[in-house]
Amino acid sequence: xxxxxxxxxxxxxxxxxVLRQVNWRCEAGQxxxxxxxxxxxxxxxxxxxxxxxxPSLGTATVNGAAVGTAAARRQTGFLSHQSLLHPxxxxxxxxxxxxxxxxxxxxxxxxTSALAQVRGEYLAARRVGxxxxxxxxxxxxxxxxxxxxxxxxxxxxFASLDLxxxxxxxxxxxxxxxxxxxxxxxxxxxxxxxxxxxxxxxLERGRLSVSLPEVARA
Amino acid sequence: xxxxxxxxxxxxxDLRIELRTREALLAMGxxxxxxxxxxxxxxxxxxxxxxxAGGGLLWVAFLFASLVALDRAFLREAGESxxxxxxxxxxxxxxxxxxxxxxxxxIILGLEAIxxxxxxxxxxxxxxxxxxxxxFTALLGTWALAANGTYFSAxxxxxxxxxxxxxxxxxxxxxxxxxxxxQATQVYLTGxxxxxxxxxxxxxxxxxxxxxxxxxxxMVLDIE
Numbered sequence: 001x002x003x004x005x006x007x008x009x010x011x012x013x014x015x016x017x018v019l020r021q022v023n024w025r026c027e028a029g030q031x032x033x034x035x036x037x038x039x040x041x042x043x044x045x046x047x048x049x050x051x052x053x054x055p056s057l058g059t060a061t062v063n064g065a066a067v068g069t070a071a072a073r074r075q076t077g078f079l080s081h082q083s084l085l086h087p088x089x090x091x092x093x094x095x096x097x098x099x100x101x102x103x104x105x106x107x108x109x110x111x112t113s114a115l116a117q118v119r120g121e122y123l124a125a126r127r128v129g130x131x132x133x134x135x136x137x138x139x140x141x142x143x144x145x146x147x148x149x150x151x152x153x154x155x156x157x158f159a160s161l162d163l164x165x166x167x168x169x170x171x172x173x174x175x176x177x178x179x180x181x182x183x184x185x186x187x188x189x190x191x192x193x194x195x196x197x198x199x200x201x202x203l204e205r206g207r208l209s210v211s212l213p214e215v216a217r218a
Numbered sequence: 219x220x221x222x223x224x225x226x227x228x229x230x231x232d233l234r235i236e237l238r239t240r241e242a243l244l245a246m247g248x249x250x251x252x253x254x255x256x257x258x259x260x261x262x263x264x265x266x267x268x269x270x271a272g273g274g275l276l277w278v279a280f281l282f283a284s285l286v287a288l289d290r291a292f293l294r295e296a297g298e299s300x301x302x303x304x305x306x307x308x309x310x311x312x313x314x315x316x317x318x319x320x321x322x323x324x325i326i327l328g329l330e331a332i333x334x335x336x337x338x339x340x341x342x343x344x345x346x347x348x349x350x351x352x353x354f355t356a357l358l359g360t361w362a363l364a365a366n367g368t369y370f371s372a373x374x375x376x377x378x379x380x381x382x383x384x385x386x387x388x389x390x391x392x393x394x395x396x397x398x399x400x401q402a403t404q405v406y407l408t409g410x411x412x413x414x415x416x417x418x419x420x421x422x423x424x425x426x427x428x429x430x431x432x433x434x435x436x437m438v439l440d441i442e
């Protein structure tokens with residue numbers, strides 16, 4: 001059974017079709033990229049897979065659980081354009097709060113471990129509103145990894161980051177991939193994800209128009 | 219047990235944010251103070267009028283202040299889309315809403331605790347006024363406003379006209395509770411009449427609307 005499977009996923013906003021009949025599959029330990037111009041539907045697809053948006057038609061499952069259910073949410077980590085962290089709280093306070101929402105048995109240990117995974121221990125006591133874009137992105141990645149998901153969804157993870165931070169993020173993603181996490185990321189810059197990918201697809205006007213390598217093909 | 223833990227975490231987080239930013243507290247305090255001071259100018263020469271209208275005056279100030287606090291309950295999540303973070307977490311919607319309710323309830327009660335002595339001074343309330351009864355009415359009445367208001371605040375969270383829509387939805391539904399709060403407060407201020415009927419109405423209202431908000435939480439915090 002694939003870790004992630006999309007079957008004929010479509011999404012409409014009013015009468016506008018943003019996604020049309022998307023079929024996709026991802027196995028554990030794979031890192032797949034999703035390309036596409038602005039407005040192609042990349043963020044919409046990732047939001048559907050994260051359970052933040054409902055598909056209008058079709059189904060998507062994470063390890064057999066329909067996306068949007070608590071079972072799928074427990075196995076999915078999502079890094080969006082925004083950090084989803086409250087700017088007036090420190091990184092540790094934000095992460096601890098999410099650890100409780102995920103009903104983790106030891107929230108403090110989970111926070112320490114997630115920050116260590118992204119090499120962001122020094123961020124713990126800093127307020128999110130005072131962080132640079134790169135630091136905020138690291139904190140957001142720690143939030144997405146807090147509950148040890150099996151699928152990581154990254155919506156343009158390298159956008160607005162300097163070279164040093166991109167290098168740090170790439171190193172973190174390599175480690176996660178080696179640890180068996182399935183990673184699905186959207187990006188505009190092929191150079192930044194070079195050497196990370198096991199497969200790729202392109203969204204064009206809501207259709208997944210480029211076939212993936214055999215291992216990732218639906 | 220898990221749901222209570224989540225509700226407590228949401229409540230503690232909202233209170234911490236409010237204590238750091240003081241956004242709701244300052245706006246609420248300003249509104250309530252303005253209403254009380256202006257009415258005190260108008261009624262200063264007529265003590266009997268103050269006595270007759272006291273319940274209404276007090277609750278006009280509390281109601282305006284509550285609207286500000288309830289509007290902030292979900293506006294607080296707008297920056298960095300932290301509402302999406304709540305929605306994609308595998309946590310019970312009812313627990314999240316309960317946490318939001320508890321934080322709003324605590325914030326409004328905190329302000330009321332400051333305003334009540336001020337009301338007593340500005341309006342020269344009679345010595346025989348039953349302040350225990352007034353405080354009990356405030357606990358029940360604020361519960362009604364916070365339970366409904368948190369629910370409608372969640373409903374309006376994604377709308378552009380949120381600030382207008384919240385009072386439009388909340389006030390008509392709250393009319394029975396507002397009537398009971400004003401009448402019970404009036405009885406305790408003047409010492410005339412029986413407050414039991416109004417308190418029973420408030421308790422019934424609180425139970426019904428709390429259960430409804432709990433049962434329908436999935437609908438307002440669900441994804442699009």
